[in-house]
Amino acid sequence: MTASSERKLVRxxxxxxxxxxxxxxxxNGACVIMAAGGGVxxxxxxxxxxxxxHEAGxxxxxxxxxxxGQSGGRPRxxxxxKEQLADWQAAIEFATTLPxxxxxxxxIWGFSLSGGHVLRVAARNPRLAAAIAQTPLVDGQVAARKTMRHRRPLPMLRLMGRALRDAVGSPLGRPPLLVPLAGEPSTVAFLTTPDGLDGDRALNPGNRYPQWPQTVAARTTLRIGFYRPTRDAARVRCPLLVVVCDHDQSVFAEPxxxxxxxxxxxxxVRMPGGHYEPFLDGHEQAVAAELSFLHRHLLDPAPAVRPATGAAAP
Structure with a gap:
């Protein structure tokens, strides 16, 4: 089944x-609500x-x-x-009104930071039919601790200093102090892991999206380490597909x-490769697993049977 028409911008x-x-x-009557990772x-x-x-109907x-992006809200x-979780709620309500x-x-579908949001949003919306968390950030404490090995002391201190100045300046109405989303360990950047550097190649090949700034407010560094949506996993009542990559050095597979x-x-579903592997060589494997999951739970729902621990979705 093919979709009826091309996309259009809505608000x-x-x-x-x-x-x-x-x-x-x-x-086919089913809808997938999607959001990208942090700053993407x-x-x-x-x-x-x-x-x-969309091609699958x-x-x-x-x-x-x-x-x-194209959404409102200042500063940029x-x-x-908290606001992103509210945006999810608004998107769910809006989706129910679509023809x-x-x-x-x-x-719902999200990856990285948004993959973590998927757990929290699904726990709060028991009427959702399914949820997909792809290479999700579900435990900021684990990620913050383990990614420290890929930060050099002086750039890390400079990042923390910039983040603190940004946080102090925010209530005073000062513009955000920005840092790149990814960089080498010797640079001041939000993410300095080896697979974090794959982000531009995975998401923006050939500079396909030149209007994507690839920066984020430095204060974000102070907050993400305390975000632990894994605590909501037990309250997710709908079918939940978690896609992890065994060599992920940005959010890590085990959480x-x-x-x-x-x-x-x-x-x-466990895949080889790093954080962005579902956008790279593992793309077809990830798409196949996710489409199978969506078909089973949105189009051909059957009585719930929990797979064996660690089992991969067919």
Missing amino acids: FASGDSECAAWHYPGT TKEPGTDPFARRF FTVLALDYRHL QVIRV GVDPAKLA GVRAAQRAPRGEL
Whole structure:
């Protein structure tokens, strides 16, 4: 089954502003709501998967969080977890109003930071039909501790200093102090892991998305380490697919594995490679697993049977 038409830009209210999203009209009544990783806009962060879901007949709603991309909100390039979770709620409500969408057939999809959001959003929305967390950041404490080995002391101190100045300047109305999303260990950047450097190659090949800034407010560094959506895994009632990569050095595989095990209807797919492998050589494997999961739980639902621990979705 092929989708009926190409995507169009839509907007919906969230908080005191609005979110922009690509709407891909589908044909099978089911809808996948998507959001990209931390500081990544909807085009580089969802296009490769959104188009494949759309081609399979699913409606897709791929959003930019407030303060990023084409969405509203000032200041820019700021990540606020509470607001992003509210953006998810607004997107879910908006998706139920889209033509041809069955409100009983909604799924959510996110990777990296948004993959962590998926657990929290699914736990708060028991009527969702399915959820996919791809290479998710589910335990910021583990990630912060383990990624320290890829930071050199002086750049790390400079990053912390910049983050503190940014945090102090925020209530005073000063513009954000930005840092690159990724860089070498000798640089001041949000992520300095070896596979973190794959982000531009994976998400922006050939500079396909030149308008993506690839920066984030430095204050984000102070907050992400305390974010632990893994604590919500046991409260996720819908089928949950967690896709992890065994050589992920940015969010690490094991916290995601444990989250899948804690979820009552959790399923797990393990892949080789680093954090961005589902966008690189592992793309077809990831798409196949995710489409199979969506078909089983949105289009051909059967009585819930939990897979054996560590089992991969077919």
